[in-house]
Amino acid sequence: MSTATLTATTETTPRRKRAHRPEARRAKRLATAIATVFALGWTLPLLWTLIGSFNAERATEGAGFIPSMLTSANWSKLVQPDGRAVNVFVAFFNSTVVAVCATLLALVVCSMMAYALAKLPFRGSAVVLSVIVLAMLIPTEVILVPLFQQFAALGLLNTYGALIIPHVVSLFGVVLLRQFIANLPVELTEAAKIDGANAWQNYRYIVLPLIRPGLATLGILVFLAAWNDFLWPLIATSTPSMQTLPLALITFRSAYGDSEYGVVMASTILAIAPPLLVFLFAQRFIVAGISNTGLKG
Structure with missing residues (x-):
């Protein structure tokens, strides 16, 4: 290849890069x-709700985006609902x-179960x-009745235990962390075993710090x-003192929704x-965690 050809090739490459830069900039803009439009569409309802929470009018029907009178009485009724709500x-x-x-x-x-499936x-x-993967296909509504009967037999209904325990074992969480642990280099755990670390020490000091995302x-x-969660607390609780926030919102909707949307x-x-x-x-941990497990498309 001649020197002239090499010179022409090296001169053409930067020109092509410069030609692609305006296109890349237009695509980025x-x-x-588009992302800004979607962000505004997502933010405006939240902003309208926040402004409406200070609306002094009893009914927002026909009211504009900015209320004519502002008040904090709507927030005080959350603490003292006068028996109309929780x-x-x-x-x-x-x-x-x-x-x-x-x-x-x-x-x-979930981390212990995932470690056992991946490294033991x-x-x-x-x-x-x-x-476990097949059980993820079963809708939660299918097991509500046997779950209720189980907690009733154990005497845990209308307690914190009944509300907490169903969320403790996350099948998706086990699969997620298992995939994350399986992608760790084998040399790390093997080196720890050579140094005398047992399974618990390997899990505690090697695996856990590496799977923080x-x-x-x-x-x-x-x-x-x-x-x-709304459906399970609705079934598992029977007194207002044990109701969670989604259930309380229903009582406020029933008590004030017809006239006082500000509350x-x-x-x-x-x-x-x-x-x-x-x-x-x-949110950056969600992106990093899912991408590092190989679950992204």
Whole structure:
């Protein structure tokens, strides 16, 4: 190949790169514009709900986006509903206890099960994993009746235990963490065994620190599931003092929904704020955890 040909080739390559840069910039701007539209569409209802929670009008029908009068009375009725609804902060406390305890216990139980399936091979481990995956296909509504009968026989209905225990064993969490642990380099655990580490020490000091993104992902998913659960607390609780926040929102909707939507909106903001903040704070862990397990498309 001649020197002229080499020179022409090296000159053409930067030109092609420069020619593709405007196209890449236009594509990036278009993607940003589309994402902005979707973000605004998602944010406006939340903003309208927040503004409406300070609306002094008794009915929002026909009212504009910005209310003519602002008041904090809607929020005070959450604490003193005058017998028309459940005290929302009692329900908020119940939801917090259930979600936090369920999340912590699920992280311990699911990580141990995943470690056993991934790093402690035993006869029938593949069958156990297959059964877990197949059980994920069973809708939760199918097991509500036997679950209710089981907790009734144990005397756990209308207790925190009845609300927490169903969220402790997450089949999806077991599969998620098992895949995460299986992708870890074998040399790490083998080196620990050579140094005299047993299975518990290997799990505690080697595996757990390396699967923190997966644990964060599972923790967020379990927290959101326990916080937003409505059907099982509706069945398992029988007194207002044990109701969770989704159940309390129904009482506010029934008590104030016909005339005072501001109270309903205030209770809605209180309900969605904690999981929204948790998700926004830790969404990068969800992306990192799912991508590192090979579950992405």
